[in-house]
Amino acid sequence: MILVTGATGNVGSELVSALAEAGEQVRALTRNPSAAALLPPGVEPVAGDLNRPQSLADALAGVSGIFLLPGYQDMPGLLAEARQAGVKRVVLLSGGSAALADLDNAVSRYMTLSERAVRESGLSWTFLRPRSFMSNALRWRPQLAVGDEVRVPFPSVRTAAIDPYDIAAVAVPALLTDDHDGRIHELTGPESLLPADQVAVLAKVLGRDLHSHGLTDAEAREDMSRTMPAEYVDAFFSFFVDGTLDESSTHPTVRDVTGREPRTFEQWARAHAGEFAVPA
């Protein structure tokens, strides 16, 4: 039995589908009882709160491997519960900024401390360090619902963004075999794009006359402060304005692990075009 945390999210939902299609027994953690109806047939929903390790007893029973999201309040406690329940392996969804091990940066800090807790847990582990998700473009939905302009922060910063589908594709063998134990996978898509390039691809796929408006740093700070805590805004400014994190390089990991090329942003956009028809 594999436990997928974040099972209703961008990566977890892809992983639940991939594992179910592979015929594996899958348990999907969610705090939302109505989400169960959206799971593929045969997938077992289970309630639990990652911030409260004691709430995970039902979720962990009989589980051999966990796909785990980072950054919850008591990662060592959560992992101790898992080990006590008999779990053998954890595949952690981390991020590129874990490599910085910068405890003064709120994002790097939670990635770093989550990886550290997993290393110290005594479980077999694999770390997935994806770059920015292609699904971050779904954040543009409210703007696309009211017009054709997309306001983009950090307009001159290229990212080799990855499709959550490909993160899940790498997670599957990491969960089911011991081939990936102790390995850190740097995960990117196949190309390095500017935000304006992504908007242009989306315009083509949606058949709309979209254009991007690059925000100044002051505008970006104001926009981002509406949706995230100040320490996260500071973290992203450190990454992309001060240049402490370079997400522009591509890595061959998805191809090496899956035997096929990672999906392009256009492929992601075609798969998710329907989600842009509905306001977020």
Ligand SMILES: NC(=O)c1ccc[n+]([C@@H]2O[C@H](COP(=O)([O-])OP(=O)(O)OC[C@H]3O[C@@H](n4cnc5c(N)ncnc54)[C@H](OP(=O)(O)O)[C@@H]3O)[C@@H](O)[C@H]2O)c1
């Ligand atoms: N976006 C990026 O570019 C990027 C890059 C690298 C790493 N990451 C990491 O990726 C993760 C987000 O992944 P995603 O985009 O797949 O997720 P998402 O779409 O943002 O969904 C969040 C998921 O987390 C679950 N969740 C949230 N709080 C929870 C709690 N207290 N207990 C149990 N479940 C909880 C939600 O489940 P319910 O609501 O159903 O309970 C949901 O399934 C983050 O941890 C982030 O650090 C993101």
